[in-house]
Amino acid sequence: MDKSDVVYNLAEILGCEALKNEPLSKHTTFKIGGCVDTYVRATSVSKLSAIIKECIEADVDYFIIGNGSNILVSDEGYRGVAIRLDGDFRKISLVDEDTVYCGAGATLAALCKFALNCGLSGLEFAWGIPGTVGGAVFMNAGAYGGEMKDVVYSVNHLTPGGSTGRIEKENLQFGYRTSVYRKNKAIITGTTIKLKKDDPEEIRARMDDFLGRRSSKQPLDYPSAGSVFKRPVGAYAGALIEQCGLKGHSHGGAQVSEKHAGFIINKNNATASDVKNLIREVQTKVYDETGYVLECELIIM
Numbered sequence: 001m002d003k004s005d006v007v008y009n010l011a012e013i014l015g016c017e018a019l020k021n022e023p024l025s026k027h028t029t030f031k032i033g034g035c036v037d038t039y040v041r042a043t044s045v046s047k048l049s050a051i052i053k054e055c056i057e058a059d060v061d062y063f064i065i066g067n068g069s070n071i072l073v074s075d076e077g078y079r080g081v082a083i084r085l086d087g088d089f090r091k092i093s094l095v096d097e098d099t100v101y102c103g104a105g106a107t108l109a110a111l112c113k114f115a116l117n118c119g120l121s122g123l124e125f126a127w128g129i130p131g132t133v134g135g136a137v138f139m140n141a142g143a144y145g146g147e148m149k150d151v152v153y154s155v156n157h158l159t160p161g162g163s164t165g166r167i168e169k170e171n172l173q174f175g176y177r178t179s180v181y182r183k184n185k186a187i188i189t190g191t192t193i194k195l196k197k198d199d200p201e202e203i204r205a206r207m208d209d210f211l212g213r214r215s216s217k218q219p220l221d222y223p224s225a226g227s228v229f230k231r232p233v234g235a236y237a238g239a240l241i242e243q244c245g246l247k248g249h250s251h252g253g254a255q256v257s258e259k260h261a262g263f264i265i266n267k268n269n270a271t272a273s274d275v276k277n278l279i280r281e282v283q284t285k286v287y288d289e290t291g292y293v294l295e296c297e298l299i300i301m
Helices: 005-014 045-057 110-115 133-138 200-217 237-244 272-292
Strands: 020-023 035-042 061-066 079-083 092-096 098-105 150-158 164-168 187-194 224-227 254-256 263-266
Touching: 005 035, 005 045, 035 045, 045 061, 045 079, 045 150, 045 187, 092 110, 098 110, 110 200, 133 187, 150 237, 187 200, 237 272, 254 272, 263 272
Parallel strands: 035 079, 061 079
Antiparallel strands: 020 035, 092 098, 098 187, 150 164, 150 187, 224 263, 254 263
16 A cells, blocks of 8 residues: 555545545646645645644655646656645635635635725735735735735644644745745645725726736746746846747747746646756856846746
């Protein structure tokens, strides 16, 4: 029996959907990646805690997969357990007139729609970002001058030991595409967000404007994982890549987008190896020609 089978069996006992040898290409926006031994949808904090405890006791590697919008999974897959936060983790509720509590498994799209329907402004920048709220908090996602740090009031989490906790805004250590959760190994379970009352029509207009800009500048018609590289100090990754003549450059089925050089797209059944090789080629040429080091924003499993 595979070590991850004990986690699969527990998930079934808990009433959580569990799948064996599930292709992770079905759960990532890149549409790339081999199989994970066990894929589980955890539906509550207590069930998540039990599953994590079982993984630790059975010495099984695990990771939390959100919308799969910022990761590249290897062609060999992942030996262990992938956990998707579902059920209670997708719930969104109004705490008071300008405060929202959102489970980590909810999509940013669902949160943005909820805020719009409540006449609450502050999340317009996130409209069109294809991630979950937990993933967005984890990496302090941002666009068009806005970041999660601007609206997050506090974050609830589960420690690897199974204890629940909460970190207030001032201790979240938000920075460019980072937060305290990149270091503390706790699992984000939900977040409290402070917004501002505004006219829904004005909110909708800003959302439409940002989505229009995104659609006109980004290669949304191909699978990708968004921006591959972090913005280097004093420059823009996409501009540096284009300056080096790499727009449209390919390796296997992976290509530097001809629409936005900061994106690598899965143009023709790309493998993870294709993407990784293309990343290295881009990093090498940009460094050789400009002196800038491009650091990956993309998480490579």
